[in-house]
Amino acid sequence: MSPKQHRGEVTSDLLLDAALRLYTQSGEQGVTVTAVTRTSGVSLGSLYHHFGSLDGLLTALTERWTGRLLEQLVTALTGAETAREGIRAVVGAYLAFVRDHPGAALLVHSPSADRRLLARGREIRDAQQPTVSAMSRWIQPRIDAGEVAPLPMPLLESLVLGPVVAVARRRLSGVRDVDLDEAARILPERIWRSISADGA
Template sequence: MSPKQHRGEVTSDLLLDAALRLYTESGEQGVTVTAVTRTSGVSLGSLYHHFGSLDGLLTALTERWTGRLFEQLVGALPRNGTAREGIRAVVGAYLAFVRDHPGAALLVHSPRADRHLMARGREVRDAQAPVVSAMALWIQPRIDAGEVAPLPGPLLEALVLGPVVAVARRHLSGIRDVDLDEAARILPERIWRSISAEGP
């Protein structure tokens, strides 16, 4: 990496980190051009050079943390473990992400992120392809072995992550009637029953 590329990466990181800090403190309305440049110490020209607009900065921030969430999920999968163990690990990793990175988790589960996904679904999916492929490569041998029901990939993903996303959104919205640790204990077994080849 050349010195110029390194400086550009450092500048981008400063802007992204500042935007996340502001989002965590004040929500999307707190992420203004003035606030980002003041908090990051980066010039207005640099913000526009790297991201094109404030919307571009927020989109890049959402994509960065969505990527980190998925990397955490893939990293949690046990190499030689059973599918049941894998479900427990993925659920635990997802809820740990929500607990450990509340501002980023709020952004990833925000209406803004949903709008971005709806507007650019194919592009977003293509960007997530390596992670989705890694999860598919992990689950396929367990389907072949008769451990997991032979369901289409998108449906398996919905059955595994759907309940976890619902709990995360509920928690992040301020409705704290479900404890994340309790959810991490209860959900994996319920999810496992829904995808087990033996059925519920």
């Protein structure tokens, strides 16, 4: 990497980190051009050079943390021997991400993040393909072995992550009637029953 490329990465990181701090403190309305440049110490021209717009910055920030969440899930999954253990690991990793990175988790689960990612659907899917492929490569042998029900991969993903995402969104919305540790203890077994080949 050339010194110029390195400086560019450092500048991008400063802007992204500042945007996340501001989002965590004040929500999206707190992420203004003025606040980002002041907090990061980076010039307005550099922000537009690297991201094109404030929305471009927020899109890049959403993609960064969505990618990190997916990487955390893959790491958890690939460390598990059985499909049942894999479900427990994925649920635990997802809810740990929500607990450990509340600002990033709030951003990733926000309606505006949904809109941004949907607007760039194909591009986002292509960027996430290695992670999705890693999940598929892990689960396919468990399907072939009769451990997991032979369902289409999108349905398996919905059955596994749907309940976890719902708990995360509920918690991030400010509702405190769900304890993340309790959810991490209860959900895996319930989810496992929905995807196991024998339903047990």
